[in-house]
Amino acid sequence: MARDPRYDILFEPVKIGPVTARNRFFQVPHCNGMGHQHPHGHAAMRGMKAEGGWAVVSTEECEIHPSGDVTPYVEARIWDDHDIPYLSMMTEAVHRHGSLAAVELVHNGPSSSNLYSREVPIGPVHQPTSYYPFQARAMDRQDIRDYRRWHRDAAIRAKKAGFDIVYVYAGHDLSMPMHFLQKRRNQRIDEYGGSLENRIRLFREVIEDAKSAVGDTCGIAVRFAVDEMMGKDGIAADGEAKDIVAMLAELPDLWDVNLSTWKHDSQTSRFSEEGFQEPFTAFVKTLTTKPVVGVGRYTSPDRMVSLIKKGVLDMIGAARPSIADPYLPKKIEEGRLEDIRECIGCNICVSGDYTITPIRCTQNPTMGEEWRKGWHPELISPKASNDRVLIVGGGPAGLEAARALGLRGYDVALAESSTELGGRVNKESRLPGLSAWGRVRDYRLGQIGKMTNVETYLDSRLNAANILEYGFERVVLATGCHWRKDGVGRSHAYPIPGLDKANVFSPDGIMAGRLPGSGTVLVYDDDLFYLAGVLAERLAKAGLKVIYVTTGDTASSWTTNTLELLVINKHLRKLGIRVIPSRDLVGVKDGVAQLEHSYGEEPEFIPVDAIVPVTARLPEEALYQSLIANPDALKDAGIKSVTRIGDCLAPGLIAYAVYSGHRYARELDANDMGEVKFRRPLPLMATS
Numbered sequence: 079m080a081r082d083p084r085y086d087i088l089f090e091p092v093k094i095g096p097v098t099a100r101n102r103f104f105q106v107p108h109c110n111g112m113g114h115q116h117p118h119g120h121a122a123m124r125g126m127k128a129e130g131g132w133a134v135v136s137t138e139e140c141e142i143h144p145s146g147d148v149t150p151y152v153e154a155r156i157w158d159d160h161d162i163p164y165l166s167m168m169t170e171a172v173h174r175h176g177s178l179a180a181v182e183l184v185h186n187g188p189s190s191s192n193l194y195s196r197e198v199p200i201g202p203v204h205q206p207t208s209y210y211p212f213q214a215r216a217m218d219r220q221d222i223r224d225y226r227r228w229h230r231d232a233a234i235r236a237k238k239a240g241f242d243i244v245y246v247y248a249g250h251d252l253s254m255p256m257h258f259l260q261k262r263r264n265q266r267i268d269e270y271g272g273s274l275e276n277r278i279r280l281f282r283e284v285i286e287d288a289k290s291a292v293g294d295t296c297g298i299a300v301r302f303a304v305d306e307m308m309g310k311d312g313i314a315a316d317g318e319a320k321d322i323v324a325m326l327a328e329l330p331d332l333w334d335v336n337l338s339t340w341k342h343d344s345q346t347s348r349f350s351e352e353g354f355q356e357p358f359t360a361f362v363k364t365l366t367t368k369p370v371v372g373v374g375r376y377t378s379p380d381r382m383v384s385l386i387k388k389g390v391l392d393m394i395g396a397a398r399p400s401i402a403d404p405y406l407p408k409k410i411e412e413g414r415l416e417d418i419r420e421c422i423g424c425n426i427c428v429s430g431d432y433t434i435t436p437i438r439c440t441q442n443p444t445m446g447e448e449w450r451k452g453w454h455p456e457l458i459s460p461k462a463s464n465d466r467v468l469i470v471g472g473g474p475a476g477l478e479a480a481r482a483l484g485l486r487g488y489d490v491a492l493a494e495s496s497t498e499l500g501g502r503v504n505k506e507s508r509l510p511g512l513s514a515w516g517r518v519r520d521y522r523l524g525q526i527g528k529m530t531n532v533e534t535y536l537d538s539r540l541n542a543a544n545i546l547e548y549g550f551e552r553v554v555l556a557t558g559c560h561w562r563k564d565g566v567g568r569s570h571a572y573p574i575p576g577l578d579k580a581n582v583f584s585p586d587g588i589m590a591g592r593l594p595g596s597g598t599v600l601v602y603d604d605d606l607f608y609l610a611g612v613l614a615e616r617l618a619k620a621g622l623k624v625i626y627v628t629t630g631d632t633a634s635s636w637t638t639n640t641l642e643l644l645v646i647n648k649h650l651r652k653l654g655i656r657v658i659p660s661r662d663l664v665g666v667k668d669g670v671a672q673l674e675h676s677y678g679e680e681p682e683f684i685p686v687d688a689i690v691p692v693t694a695r696l697p698e699e700a701l702y703q704s705l706i707a708n709p710d711a712l713k714d715a716g717i718k719s720v721t722r723i724g725d726c727l728a729p730g731l732i733a734y735a736v737y738s739g740h741r742y743a744r745e746l747d748a749n750d751m752g753e754v755k756f757r758r759p760l761p762l763m764a765t766s
């Protein structure tokens with residue numbers, strides 16, 4: 079299909095100094111947990127973005143020197159010439175598809191750990207490092223000269239590695255130019271501290287150094303956080319940021335502007351809408367003639383066009399939308415808007431970096447698997463048999479299996495016991511703040527709807543007899559799971575005493591709209607991710623008095639990995655919810671909950687009218703057990719395999735369910751189906 083002419087403007091080329099981007103789609107730097115440790119995977123993932131139409135594809139932070147080592151996080155690295163071949167793998171993968179490769183050079187100064195290099199961290203003044211119990215020392219003039227030399231040398235190496243754009247990075251409360259800009263971090267009394275003219279000096283010098291070193295052939299981009307969201311204590315869009323942009327306006331070849339820190343830059347859909355950065359970054363274009371890139375979880379092409387036309391941005395920056403759909407630009411170009419797999423804003427991608435593991439994505443199960451499994455987000459091998467597949471359950475696992483099997487050409491029947499497809503995504507996306515999660519369902523329904531070889535059957539609860547009778551060769555059980563009501567979970571191997579006699583409401587019940595009528599509800603969170611917090615919000619908004627008790631040190635403690643921890647904890651308190659962290663629910667008697675303190679303080683007794691235990695789930699596996707209990711019956715029915723996927727196999731994240739469904743579809747009819755098989759990049763033996 080041809081592109082809608084109203085999107086033509088998105089495909090205009092943009093000049094970035096000496097290089098030209100073929101369109102306005104710009105994959106800004108983003109972490110991915112692969113970096114220098116998984117260079118093949120990293121290169122293939124970036125190459126996929128270029129293939130999908132992103133005109134510029136950037137690395138994540140790329141450390142320039144051992145004194146700016148961010149271990150244990152795994153980012154890119156360009157310490158010396160040994161790194162060049164690894165980075166070249168990426169630039170070649172990007173160039174193969176006609177895109178420009180950008181590198182985000184970084185020295186994190188006092189935000190570095192140097193846990194690997196064991197160098198003493200350095201910074202504008204003596205100060206504690208951001209995340210570790212030791213200090214950075216103040217840089218003297220020689221240190222500043224050294225830092226500039228490292229940055230310059232790194233830029234030259236980047237050019238050798240084939241990069242077309244070299245970033246000077248001042249963002250996220252992380253990099254040296256940012257730390258010199260920040261008043262609170264820079265109280266130097268020499269020409270690099272004090273007035274803004276002085277604090278901006280290093281930033282300016284490093285941009286000039288990069289320009290003189292490689293600016294003849296490389297575009298020099300600046301990444302600058304215009305607001306640290308801390309009022310007058312930080313850089314602010316209505317404060318010094320304007321002066322900074324004005325003072326450097328025409329110096330770089332491109333401005334990439336955003337918010338700091340990362341939690342403000344990558345806000346989740348629970349707390350912010352598409353375009354949430356616009357009010358902060360919109361001023362930049364009024365102060366420079368150079369192209370401006372900005373982000374804001376943009377997935378709507380109409381919104382993108384309006385940003386360009388209104389003069390807010392010149393290029394549409396994206397990290398997460400490019401992760402969820404590496405082919406987003408191409409789909410707009412080809413007039414296939416309904417095929418766009420929109421980011422749901424859940425930040426599971428971020429959790430990869432935070433847990434120092436390769437990136438994964440809820441919407442895009444192939445993310446991070448491009449090299450090690452050879453998975454392509456849009457392509458999949460044709461079917462290898464004429465086996466017909468029956469999928470039982472239409473949640474994210476069943477829907478993704480149906481979509482991907484359908485794409486392979488298999489005949490698929492999907493039976494769902496309820497009257498709507500979507501499973502847990504339907505339930506969860508009705509909770510406060512989670513409506514965008516419905517995109518997991520919507521994308522798959524849209525795709526399946528176009529397939530003549532995938533039939534869906536609603537209101538169809540299947541039992542073993544039905545399945546044997548239908549005689550599909552392959553049976554996939556995607557029947558999901560349910561929340562326990564007995565309190566068993568991480569902290570309790572056995573049911574919590576008294577819960578069986580208490581007024582207990584399960585998370586499933588609340589999601590289905592069955593709420594306590596009135597009074598005080600105790601939400602007991604031993605799951606530690608998002609759900610208990612969202613349920614507490616749901617209950618509070620229904621007018622109930624909510625007490626949130628968690629075995630974690632904070633509410634929703636695992637959300638530190640999705641950048642939401644602080645905002646959730648503030649949010650719950652704002653809603654009037656009493657949060658009691660570091661406590662275990664050890665029993666309930668006569669409407670009184672007994673809490674035990676993690677630090678051994680006296681037990682606490684709280685009168686409650688209802689309890690919602692959010693502890694653990696059990697798979698809906700009865701159907702599976704009854705089928706496999708009778709192998710002869712399966713054989714007689716012509717059933718070759720019965721496979722559990724998603725939450726029916728093991729309750730987990732929505733991302734795991736999608737991945738599980740996808741993996742089943744990829745592997746069907748492979749000789750080694752179900753084997754754990756992926757390529758591993760083994761370290762090379764050092765030669766010197």
Ligand code: ADP
Nearest residue numbers: 471473474475495501502540557558724725735
């Ligand atoms: P997952 O996350 O693994 O996809 P979900 O809980 O989201 O799991 O979805 C499971 C779906 O399976 C639910 O929509 C549920 O209604 C459906 N289901 C469960 N048992 C049966 C059954 N016996 N027949 C048909 N559908 C079923």
Ligand code: SF4
Nearest residue numbers: 421422424425427439
């Ligand atoms: Fe978007 Fe979630 Fe995928 Fe990240 S993991 S790109 S937030 S859908």
